[in-house]
Amino acid sequence: MYRGREGQWAFFLHRISGIALLLWLLLHTLNISSAMWGPAVSNRLMLFFHVPIFQVGLLLVTAAALYHSFNGLRIIIMDFTGWGIKYQRQLWYGVIALCVLVAVPGLILTVPRIIHAATHGGAQ
């Protein structure tokens, strides 16, 4: 295994999160579009996606979205400014910090909801 540093891991994560987002985008679009076929089909699909495992997956995808967005901004800064390259490492730590900063309240908000849903057999 090559001992790369921050830049390498930033890239690996960016790529993986991008792919995850894309995968989710496909599922999500189909899921939402199912509304076209009326409430019966649609609600069944949505219920299917409301099982806890998908909920946790959704949390991960959200984390991916956060990381990908913030790191995307880091990349854009590096692409167009000299200091972005100079401080790329610090910027990356900034990205991680931002993700954590946003994720913690998010988790505090959503985890109880998921647990609630899981223990009460769904939101309905």
Next chain:
Amino acid sequence: MAIRARRYADAKAQASSNTELLWWVFMRVSGLVMVFLVLGHIYMNFVLIDVSTINYTYVAERLSNTTWKIYDWLILVLAMLHGMNGLRYVMDDWIRNPARRFATKAVVYSLAVLVVIVGSFSLFNHDFSKDLKQAAQTQGSVKP
């Protein structure tokens, strides 16, 4: 083998186009726009409400609103283009066998087009207000 250091004579046909440059710029621009769209989307559907309560009615109501139609369609198209081009990079990198790469790309791009079409239909060609009314009639009220 002898090495012939030649003038880059066989500069490939692809070389003279700016496609790659333009895609690269597009990735930044679309990314920049999407930061707001996607974070907004997350905020609205994850924080403001409990995702696990989302159901047909919520969706149908949202999809009846023109602003949201445009908002969602923008995300869909931008993310699709951005993500698919990203995936193209990934496929170029990870699938080294030309035949296999071609096949994968064909499948993936077809899928992408399909999804965009389905998504766009649901946004613009489907009258959810009618559906909603129907639903209300048949089921009584639709519980949130």
Next chain:
Amino acid sequence: MQVTLKVMRHDPAKNAKPGWQTYSVEAEPMDRVLDLLHKVKWYQDSSLAFRRSCGHGICGSDAMVINGVNQLACKALVKNLGMLIQVEPLHGLPVEKDLIVNMEGFFAAYRSVKPYLINEEQPPERERLQSPEDRAVFDTSTKCILCAACTTSCPVFWVNGSYIGPAAIVQAHRFIFDSRDKGLRERMQALNASTGLWRCRTAYNCTEACPRGIPVTKAIEEVKRAMIYDRF
């Protein structure tokens, strides 16, 4: 002191699979990894194959993966590496034997960026003038010794060998930013291709790996910008 040197060996004639071989070598803290390899080759196992020439980081022959990162064996000192030193051939290029990799693809990429001054104007009788400031702009990229440490540290190159690679882009930078050069458009052909510089994902491994201290990623980004500003 006694250090353990683990070398990834591959003899194409004997066995198909590469494998680690371990040697115990007497070493001083100021010894170079190249010295250790020589000690093995000269006094323990002379079949060990690697390239080297100058012995002090100027010819670019002996880039290899040392303790997980690309370095020149002649610039990596034992005191900075510890008692267990692992040496592998560069990643991403076909291994010919032990630590020797095939460099043809690497040099082909180099040639593709037209790595020579392009200026069709008749030069003056004496030297062309260039201010020290103009000269400074591309100074670091002139340091490149074509050792391939950067290109073979690039995660994109590992999986996509047709990527032109940072070394070639540094060479392009060396000329594009030379006030005497007029070849930006010509070089764009190779750089703009789908295997060109837009494949760079700013992973910075190249910058970390460069034994000449060239800010490789910075150079790449400058070339990207130069091309974009040329188009828009």
Next chain:
Amino acid sequence: MAHEHDVIVVGAGGSGLTSALYAANQGVNVAVVSKLYPTRSHTGAAQGGIGAALGNVEEDHWEWHMFDTIKGGDYLTDQDAAELFCKEVIDAVIELEHMGLPFDRLPSGKIAQRRFGGHTKEFGKAAVHRAAHAADRTGHMILQTLYQQCVKEGITFYNEYHVTDLILEGGVAQGLVAYELASGELHTFKAKAIVVASGGYGRAWKTTSNAYTLTGDMQAILYRKGIPLEDMEFYQFHPTGLFPLGILLTEGARGEGGILRNGSGERFMERYAPTIKDLAPRDMVARAMYMEVREGKGVGPRKDYVLLDLTHLPPETIHNKLPDIAEFAQIYLGVDPTKQPVPVMPTAHYAMGGIPTTVNGEVVTDGNNTVVKGLYAAGEVACVSLHGANRLGTNSLGDLVVFGRRAGVAAAKFAKDAEFYDFTSEVLGPSRERIEKILNAQGGPSVADMRAELQQTMQDRASVFRVESLLQEQTEVLKELFDKYEKVVVQDRGTKYNTELVEAIELGYLLEVSEATVHSCLNRRESRGAHAREDYPERNDKEWLKHTLVYKCPNRAVKFAYKEVVLGKFEPKARTY
């Protein structure tokens, strides 16, 4: 496999690439055969600069440069070569600039120049700014620029092909045999003209600034074929080798103001060369350093080195003008030259001698300049003789481009009117036998042990100071080593990248050039330039103002002939600075 090219150049250093480039410009088909990738050649290690009387910083004239070259060479320099060189090197530097070489610049935009050892104004009055440079990687930039031009011209390269033989029939060069490292195959090359540009042989000594690959290959191959080697006793030891590794710290460090100090901190060069002090020619500085150490004025626990002091220079000067050597000191000794003086001692550096040639690079076989048809040589491998008994710093890079060009043009012109000679793959025979003998040997000495012995004994008996008894001993040592070499064994019997076999072959070359060197040292009973005989401390113009030609004879004997020194403008005078 068999190949055919009008002109084939052996070696892809500065001289080889220049030859190839100018030969190609003449419209002939050119190929370069090199045992290294071109950019790995040792020209890339040259640091300080290329000397030319551009006069960009201060007034300068080619005559002054010529005088310095001749005086630096202790009047053994051929003055026709020196005159031509000092004129043409000016154009050569301009031409390199036109090719794109990124010289450092003056505020006016002109090429910057620095002072260098032995380069003076007004025939010795004071040091002059003559060395055009690109930081302290001038050689690197020359090598890169020349290779770039070769890429542009589409010259054919055979990289990692090790030349093992030269086909010479009836005084005519016809082709080459080379061993391809990647496959272990032998190849034949037919050529109408061959330019030999394979560099020096510093690896004959233990402490050297030279690359592991500088083993005197083509000198040895031609020597074995009966072609003489000229002035082999003149081997330059560069004063400032990083102690104890031998890695070079450019003279440019002293050009920028660096000072040599002994154990008591004294600037001892003031005693040896009152006018130009630390910028005296290399032979003098190297001897002075040895004298200091001998007199117990050295530094360190064993008092066996001296110090190069740069601490009084502004740190920016060091970082901008000498970045690489600052890094060498930092990496290999852990010494920061902006804060601490750097331990240095002389290191084997440059061969003034080599294959005798005319000013057009034609290889000659005797004192009457009898030419070998179709055979040319340039660069460190050759002896024009521009450097005489001692080369001035920066004159080698100039030599590469000036005489590389002359050899390339002459070879191309010759090739235009010549035909390919007919030979079959039988010519591979001797090379194949040599290789198979090594591969099949059993129970003999190892390459590494033998080479270590050679290098140590050469260091002890034939380095800066020389004396009859030790040299005599060394000839005996060499005879023994030759005997042992007959049985040398290798462990690696493979065909792909058999680098051990290559080292074994190179050891054979080192033995040959060492033999030529030691015998030439023994033969010249005077002290001149880099050749310092303790038993004959004076220069003796009456008997020894002539070039040595050493020939290999059967039974490990040698014979000598001599060649007149071309005199002219400058009469031999005592050499003081």
